[in-house]
Amino acid sequence: MKLNLKNSSNTTVIAKPWGQEIIYTPQDLKYTFKQIQINDGARLSLQSHTEKVETFVLIEGQADLVIGSDLEHLETIHMETKKGYNIPLGTVHRMIGVKNAIILEASTPETGTTYRYQDDYKRPDETESIRKMDNRGWNPNQK
Numbered sequence: 001m002k003l004n005l006k007n008s009s010n011t012t013v014i015a016k017p018w019g020q021e022i023i024y025t026p027q028d029l030k031y032t033f034k035q036i037q038i039n040d041g042a043r044l045s046l047q048s049h050t051e052k053v054e055t056f057v058l059i060e061g062q063a064d065l066v067i068g069s070d071l072e073h074l075e076t077i078h079m080e081t082k083k084g085y086n087i088p089l090g091t092v093h094r095m096i097g098v099k100n101a102i103i104l105e106a107s108t109p110e111t112g113t114t115y116r117y118q119d120d121y122k123r124p125d126e127t128e129s130i131r132k133m134d135n136r137g138w139n140p141n142q143k
Helices: none
Strands: 012-016 019-023 032-038 046-049 054-068 074-078 084-087 092-107 114-118
Antiparallel strands (some): 012 019, 019 032, 046 092, 054 074, 054 092
16 A cells, blocks of 8 residues: 555644634544644633534643533633643533643544534634635634
């Protein structure tokens, strides 16, 4: 079997209103690996997933993780560098950039629906069809 090295490298940069994601894996794998860069003071949406399970690792800077079983039971954790934070299916969560936050995420594929309970940028729930749009439906020129 001959290895096709042209298909062995993948990098997709997705602009987000809170920073950016760099996805390193092709979409057809059974897992996703990405780097998340969060601007200081910016918050990802307060969300949960119908099909996605995640693990976050803060590798640089400072960030907070808001997490709970539902909207009435949320707690804020000051993330420690090089410590894994596992997000089970359906868990409500969000990350907040405190200072120069860079986080690695390993997860199951991005399928199903991401429900957004709070979003500073007024984005809708993320579905399969929105995920296929440029920047996943968010317009970087729109404020």
